Amino acid sequence: MINFKNSLKSFFILFSISILGGILGLILNYSFWVYFLSFLLFQIILFSFLGSIIKSYNIKKIKELELNKLEGLSTLLSCAYCQKQNVMIFNTNDTERIEFECDHCKKRNLVNIQFLVSQISEPLEIPKVVGIPSEKLENIS
Ligand SMILES: [Zn+2]
Numbered sequence: 001m002i003n004f005k006n007s008l009k010s011f012f013i014l015f016s017i018s019i020l021g022g023i024l025g026l027i028l029n030y031s032f033w034v035y036f037l038s039f040l041l042f043q044i045i046l047f048s049f050l051g052s053i054i055k056s057y058n059i060k061k062i063k064e065l066e067l068n069k070l071e072g073l074s075t076l077l078s079c080a081y082c083q084k085q086n087v088m089i090f091n092t093n094d095t096e097r098i099e100f101e102c103d104h105c106k107k108r109n110l111v112n113i114q115f116l117v118s119q120i121s122e123p124l125e126i127p128k129v130v131g132i133p134s135e136k137l138e139n140i141s
Contacts, residue, residue: 014043067098083108 018040025035031087077088079102088100088111098111 014040014047017043077109077111079105079107080109081105 018036019106021030022036026032028035034137069088072090074087074089076085077100078085082102082105084104086100086103086109090098098113100107100111101108
């Protein structure tokens with residue numbers, strides 16, 4: 001519903017500006033439709049261009065946020081060349097590629113982060129284990 005409302009608003013703004021462009025065409029003694037269509041086309045191109053910039057900016061921001069969460073985390077990774085273990089600490093300064101140098105063979109490794117999904121397991125209904133009450137234990141002894 002919100003999307004539909006926003007789309008309607010965008011169309012309203014788009015056509016309003018185009019109509020104003022058409023009126024400008026009339027004022028300048030040119031064709032209303034030529035100016036109307038030119039303004040319409042220009043806006044569509046401009047907004048799709050801006051849209052793609054905003055989208056790529058948002059993707060970059062999300063990636064940065066994800067990497068910020070990894071800051072301070074370290075893990076053991078095997079070198080892709082010599083297979084020996086290295087302690088790797090995530091550094092958020094490199095937002096493009098995460099790399100580390102192997103301590104053993106000094107070759108640079110590229111780290112690929114993979115996100116895996118799994119089902120959340122529900123705890124089973126385990127019957128309570130009831131022990132012998134302490135009063136009864138005292139009676140036994
Ligand atoms: Zn190595």
